[in-house]
Structure formats: structure tokens, C-alpha cells
Amino acid sequence: MFESQIPRRRCLSARLFPARLPMTAAGGARRAATLVKVVVIAAAAVFAVVLIAGSVMSGLRLKTERDIRANLQTVWIEANRHFLETGAEDVGYDELGKNPVVAQLRAVDREDYSRINDGKRLSRTEKTLTLKYGAKKKSEVVYETP
Numbered sequence: 451m452f453e454s455q456i457p458r459r460r461c462l463s464a465r466l467f468p469a470r471l472p473m474t475a476a477g478g479a480r481r482a483a484t485l486v487k488v489v490v491i492a493a494a495a496v497f498a499v500v501l502i503a504g505s506v507m508s509g510l511r512l513k514t515e516r517d518i519r520a521n522l523q524t525v526w527i528e529a530n531r532h533f534l535e536t537g538a539e540d541v542g543y544d545e546l547g548k549n550p551v552v553a554q555l556r557a558v559d560r561e562d563y564s565r566i567n568d569g570k571r572l573s574r575t576e577k578t579l580t581l582k583y584g585a586k587k588k589s590e591v592v593y594e595t596p
């Protein structure tokens with residue numbers, strides 16, 4: 451049997467990149483169409499990966515903000531407890547930091563709880579607590595007090 455008579459198996463790569471195409475205008479057009487298909491598939495795959503990565507990062511950011519807001523709520527509850535026990539009108543984080551509940555707070559994303567409201571003392575009539583977090587302290591979480 452001659453080599454030209456052996457049936458050739460047609461796998462995906464052989465269909466996408468055939469070894470022997472006639473050197474005609476149709477063969478060149480077929481090669482170009484195949485190349486376009488490959489590029490479109492690759493672009494779609496990259497786009498899908500970018501979308502998935504973006505949604506994961508967004509979800510992580512929301513979880514971080516939720517955890518920091520929960521910590522701010524804990525600080526506010528302990529500040530209110532301090533106001534009720536001592537009758538004071540304001541309290542600093544240095545006083546609250548001695549409280550075992552506040553001392554146990556773990557930083558979620560490099561936030562510094564002594565910098566709540568830019569390091570000012572918390573007053574009994576405070577409406578919001580704000581805290582900047584992250585590597586460059588550009589992100590901010592606001593907790594509205596009840």
C-alpha cells in the first residue's frame with residue numbers, strides 16, 4: 451500500500467491546521483478563517499477569565515468591608531458600655547483598647563482601629579464611625595451608629 455492510500459486520522463489539530471492544503475485562493479482563505487477562529491476563541495477565553503477574576507476580587511472587597519464594619523460595631527458597643535458605666539461624654543481608643551473585647555479585634559486588611567474618625571475621641575452623640583484601610587489607606591468603611 452502506498453503512503454497516499456493510507457487513510458489519515460482527522461484529529462482536531464489536523465482539522466484546524468491541515469498539513470496539505472492546495473495553494474489556491476480558497477486554501478489561503480480557509481487558513482485565514484481558521485486563524486480567525488483560533489484568535490476569537492482565545493480572546494473569548496481571556497475575557498471570561500478577566501470577568502471571573504473581577505467578580506472574585508469584588509466579592510473579597512465586600513467581605514473585607516463587612517468584617518471591618520462588624521469590628522467597628524463592636525468598638526461602638528464597647529464605647530456605649532463605657533459611656534453607661536462611667537458617665538463620660540467621650541472616649542479615646544487608648545481607653546477602649548484596654549477593654550478585652552476591643553483588644554481581641556483582629557485587623558482584616560491592615561486597618562488601625564486607633565485611627566477611627568482620624569484618631570479623634572468618640573463622643574456619645576457620634577453618628578458615624580469611619581476607618582481607612584488597605585495598604586495605602588485609600589479605602590474607607592463607614593459604620594452608621596444606631
